[in-house]
Amino acid sequence: MPPPSLAVMTAVTRETSLGIRQVSEETRLSIDTLRWYEREGLLPLVERSADGRRRYPPGALRFIRLVQALRRTGMPVADVRRFVTLGGGELAHHPERMALLEQQCAQIEQRMVELRDDLAVVQATIAQFRELIARGVDCEDELPDDLLAPIFADPRLRGVVPGLPA
Template identity: 50%
Template sequence: MVDVTDEPDAIGIREVSERTGISVDTLRWYEKEGLLVGVERGPDGRRRYTPMMLRWVRTVQALRRTGMPVSEVREFIHAGPEPMEKHERRLELLEKQSTAIDEQLAQLQEDRAVIRAKLVSYQAMVASGLDCEDPESDQMADEVFAERFPVEMADHHL
């Protein structure tokens, strides 16, 4: 482990929180759950994060933010640095998460298109003086939606 008394770039938990947007409580929870290992303490007993540890915090943050389960993040963290056979598992976990992110992005793009189409239809209704919740206005929204999306999507009333 790194002797943080010799690490001039080590920072405290509050600064890590400010830099990453992760709350102090969450950082402590990450450590308690084994998602951050090797967080040293200074002579005053306070947590000190080295630049390398800060990179690990950001990695854990990215994995969690993209939906990787805590158990898999823990497995990823504890899969290294040795032996070499464990690196293969880390790669598998990252590839799996990368695929999940691609699927999330595709779903988000589809959802954004639906929301934008609904926005366009509502803007058209409001510009025409119609109430967005009026059943007659809803017919107009369906027509705008049908123009904007392929037939298979137009059958789904929002």
């Protein structure tokens, strides 16, 4: 992969800006996604070289990382667009901008709690299976139904379990 002859690029462009492939590798967003985000108005900072190819100045790269953070944490594309189109630092849009970002923070925190809880559920299940197998291996027959029941689909167990805690 020889470096594409940079002869034509301007001095500024040469060292600081990245091609779409590099950005793709850098951010792990696919090339198609980068183009699509741009079309959809999530990436306004993209420039073009003389022959019409995209050039991403470093500011764009950082901006993309923000967009990525918003997307990965569950902000819908429409909201990211809204945020982006609120533009530079204009005072007028400050409240809405802040609202969007703070809302997102709240959601992330909520999500983290949920994730912790869900992790606990999965880990508890793993523990139960370990115990089950430990016992099952020790005494092949007569499995502890009450341990199995809440977890599994064994038809023998249907409707056997007593009331659940909450």
